[in-house]
Amino acid sequence: MNNLKRRLEEIGANWADELQFVLWSDRTTPKVAIGQTPFSLVYGAEAVILSEVHILMHQYSNAAEERNRVEMASSLDIIDELRAIAQIRMAAYKHTAARTYNKNVRLRTLQVGDLVLRKVFPNNKNQSAGKFAYNWEGPYRIEGIVANGAYKLETMNGEAVPRS
Known part of the structure; x- marks a missing residue:
């Protein structure tokens, strides 16, 4: 992909003419x-x-x-x-x-009652904020442990968070 990107950026507007050669070089490179x-x-x-x-x-x-x-x-x-x-x-x-x-990952266990932040995924992100949109939302409190690494969340007011 880097080779494809580099070659096509060099060419600019005529990238369609060069695409077949870049793909051929990618397919024949070990x-x-x-x-x-x-x-x-x-x-x-x-x-x-x-x-x-x-x-x-x-x-x-x-x-x-x-x-x-x-x-x-x-x-x-x-x-x-x-x-x-x-x-x-x-x-x-x-x-x-x-x-x-x-090798640098540290195992962190969370308990009921701990405060956490929830990742905001691209389909839920506020599109009008652009690149300045928040990546995390919360804080939320852990209401219960569903499975290993999966938790049921609630807001700070005690309301259950759907699809958490």
Whole structure:
């Protein structure tokens, strides 16, 4: 997305003409999380761009058609294995990212009667306030514990807050 955003910002008004090239470069760039390109996981082979074809023309011109068919068939045979490896790598990457993110999280238990603030979500936010709208509303008092991390709230006057 950063590559897409950067390239399209440079182009400005002619972004529609350049979009296909940016998407192609994104699909043929190896991703950190899976160690493969999305193109190779779909088609079983790496994409060859036009400049590589011109440089490696001799190699392609001497390749036998039958040998090429055999190599493509063998790559299609192992594509399921490559996808499974990519899935394992993605799970390990997500686990590492979650562990890094959660290492500074402090567990805080709330009790009935504690005062809390409630997050204001975009669909409930006052649109006329713009970027200066509050992100939190309250204070509210915890009326009861519904489940682990879910609470029933009431206003400071004792009125129940709907959908809390």
